[in-house]
Amino acid sequence: MRKPLDPERTQATLNEIAQRMAGEVNRGEVADYIPELADVSLNQFGIAVAPLEGPPLVAGNGDVPFSIQSISKVFGLVIALEHVGATLWRRVGREPSGDPFNSIVQLEFERGKPRNPFINPGAIVVSDIVLEHQPDGSDTHPVLDLCRRLADAPEIPVDEDVFASEVATGDRNRALGYFMLAEGNIKGDVRAVTESYFRQCSIAMSCRQLAKATRFLAAGGEGQDAKIAAVTSERVRRINALMMTCGCYDASGEVAFRIGLPCKSGVGGGVVAIVPGIGSIVAWSPGLDEKGNSVLALRAIEELAHGLDWSVF
Incomplete structure (x- = not known):
């Protein structure tokens, strides 16, 4: 014990x-x-x-x-599961990947279904779900809001410089998003979804x-x-x-x-x-x-x- x-x-x-x-x-x-x-x-x-x-x-x-950065994927997963429950697993797997977190090789072989929610393509699918269920007119990212409430720290920010840097260098993640869009596993606008993902990663x-x-x-x-x-x-x-x-x-x-x-x-x-x-x-x-x-x-x-x-x- x-x-x-x-x-x-x-x-x-x-x-x-x-x-x-x-x-x-x-x-x-x-x-x-x-x-x-x-x-x-x-x-x-x-x-x-x-x-x-x-x-x-x-x-x-x-x-x-x-x-x-990727620690935000835990909070995104919590929010997505609250919205869609176990149906999430129709779009994201639960197995280790064995490949780098931003690899496209396995994603192509498995027809756009990421191995798990903690590699980048899996987190982008999760962000697609979070963004789809974000209330209209909300000016706070759901992951940021959850972090603030759990930490009891309303001052927690998004680092806007890191966010801008992520957007400027995010072509590989957008490519992952577009590939999954082509396979029918992204529902929203790829740029909006990936920017939502970049924003949660930029929480400080x-x-x-x-x-x-x-x-x-x-x-x-x-x-x-x-x-x-x-x-x-x-x-x-x-x-x-x-x-x-x-x-x-x-x-x-x-x-x-x-x-x-x-x-x-x-x-x-x-x-x-x-x-x-x-x-x-x-x-x-x-x-x-x-x-x-x-x-x-x-x-x-x-x-x-x-x-x-x-x-x-």
Whole structure:
């Protein structure tokens, strides 16, 4: 049986990890294919744990906002499932891809049905559903609104410079959208759908805020956070399962092997990990490995999970 979180021990462990990460030399490389992300300093590291009860525990640069990028796919999936339920899976699969997150090869072979909602084509289909059900006249992106409510932080912004950079360099994602349109798996205007997707990826949050916003996934469908996210215990289990198998691109199996927790990464350098019954972990450092996952964030979560004996296995 898992022991309850000890705030003092957890904070001390976070402080030790942040101190070690500050001295690391091998920090990876920033995502330079998005120009605004290429300018982020590598010399940053933050980490936070949001327990189910009590305030978040934070160390390092845990209050510095960063672009959440593909972590936003979790929130988009939550919203799309609220709108269309299990019919979503007619348009998006639930299997790991084994290919890069923006690959078109598998998508062509499988006639426009993406393998899962956490690779780019899958997230674009999810964005198509979210946009289709967005209320007329709404001036707030549904994913941004959900993040603000879950984090209890109405000040959370979209980084407009990152958004403009995404739009300017987004031809590959638009190509994925047009291919799926040709196969009948996109219903809306491809440019509007992909811009909605770029906007959610450009949301800027700190480790503290993102940990609070994702801890509903640790609560088993119970509590106020689960009500805000409109999730049941069954839906939470399934989202966590997808994070475990598909959440870190084509390194998801390796991450599951090393860490043993459902994780979702983003090329902004953030990684979320869920400890069912305990809370949410978020670590951030902008330097990425060759698969697009933060080098130091994964290492830090691995150290924390092993040090506190947190695993789903």
